[in-house]
Amino acid sequence: MNYPDWTEALESHYAIKVASGDIHPFGDGHIHQTFLVKSGADAYILQAFNKNVFNYPERISHNHEILLEGINPKDLPFILPLPIPTKTGALLAEDKGSMFRLSPFVAGRCVNEVNDPRQAYLAAEAFAIFIRAAKDLNPQDFQESIPSFHDLSLRFRQLQEATNHTRRHFDQELREVVDFYLAQESLVQEYENWRKILPLRVTHSDTKINNLIFSENMDKVRAVIDLDTIMAGYAMYDFGDLVRTVACTEGESSRNWEKIKVDWEKYQALLNGFLEGGKGLLKEEEIESLPFGGKMMTCIMGFRFLADYLNGNIYYAIHYERQNLDRAINQMWLLKGLGESNS
Template identity: 60%
Template sequence: MQKLFWIDEINRLYLLQIKQDQVSLFGDGHIHKTYLVDMGYEKLILQQFNQQVFKYPERISNNHKILLDQINQEALPFILPLPIPNQQGELFSLVDGQYFRLSPFVAGKCVNEVTSPHQAYLAAKAFAEFILSGIHIQSTSFQESIPGFHDLELRYQQLKQALHDTKREVVGELKILVDFYLQQKKLVEEYVSWKHRLPLRMTHSDTKINNLIYANDFSKVNAVIDLDTIMAGYVYYDFGDLVRTVVCTEGESSQNWGNIKADKAKYDALLQGFLEVGEGIFTEEEMQSLPFGGQMMTCIMGFRFLADYLDGNVYYSIHYEEQNFHRAKNQMVLLKALQDM
């Protein structure tokens, strides 16, 4: 690994004595550059922050400070590895124009796929318990780290704008796909209806399965991680993204159309986990909104993949020209399966 120019300044800011050979690249995240710092007596995670994706680091810092100040982490059944303040009390450290942050290392397993309903159940319980831990916090305290992130109405309008502006010829299979997503206006209307009826909560907002660290024997969840998207949202956001990424029998880039189905056993396990934690605390309507969440989060990703394809693949990384088209088709097949379940 090339010489890390920022080590001396990080040591000064955090009163550490990190050596070059104690730092190695860590994990397979696509957003931030992540390093494991192994000093022998202690392990830490050091991240070089990606401002291209998260353009408002001060908002993330605000949200993390709220968690540090207002959540009783000792009462949680898992760890929240929030950033460690530097000597100035700041959660981000600016070094030569780049933002860095330091956080605790948590041992265990990160997985990209759930292999059993039990793992799904543990994931749902953990994310629901996370929401519960902040239920006393005024949701308006949180700032939007990514504006409009889960706004289905906005994403629908962006799809229509992309369709209007596209240089692609919308015929054949592409027209079928476009027509399917434009016909999801009923889901958009249901989204608007829920917005007027549900309370805003602190939500994780990116509940992919690899944003958990399991114990090595999968007996429990050791940590809820990737806390940059924490903001005010609806309970069904976090349930829905779990459904989208856990229940589908194929990955979101799969072209095995006939194999893309909704795994009912994993879906039921997710629902059980959320309902057990939320019973008597989440409102009756919040509980009723959960099934909508799976459909809504699948639909919103379909909107986004298709809009990006129509725009010329400017946002999502692709390995071949049609990949966003195939991702949108994949989400269409999953959405149909969820609607038929």
């Protein structure tokens, strides 16, 4: 993709003057190309928007406008770095065929894994506080930035379809993995049962640990970032993705099958932090659904990884041919571990 001259684009759309030497690639995000922009004493994050992943940029801008108008920063103990409006009030700018946006830069540390339970507690507390801060907003006013993102029933049907139409050879290993996931139909039914009784919330919907900025000494959360997936959802989604990515003893690409277990100490820290952050908001049924959320979010990623492998690796980036199958096996072991309650 050919990007515009950022110096000209920033001055044209934001009236910000900056030298080309003050714009540098930043971070290791996989979706939007990101730059750190310095203008005098001010610093910003510039993102070239990836329309191939997010097909509905106008929906994201719509959701961000609601947040800008509806959330009082005083209700948050951290920063929510939403896009800065252009001179015309738009949250996305377009220049020479490229879409981009500008947001405040927040200094601190982003990490890819949690080293101790205290960090897990802080992470879960922060994401729950966001849900609580958005309690007066109508979740149905938010548009789906990624349609049916966490719809377990849909992902199960997609796996069934991929199984029926795959060109992969079914050796014993692949057959065992496919059979395991197709046998999770009872989990899908439980998901549908929860959907009938849980209240919709405004959720972050992508609660990985690297979507937080911590202070340098890791003693508090300074910002909740990557706000493109904010939309209507259930509290169990956000808690569940934390469990999947924080409470597992191995990363999702690990092939050390025998080492893939649940770190119950981190799990409990996540639960305590989420309950503290959601205190006064979360209803009894929501609290009861949280353990299911961990299983559900692990299962949905197993469905998605396995379906992508069966479809020929057309969605997730891979470094070797069977990586999506290995990811599905990884999630299978974690799902088994989550079924072994520590209580």
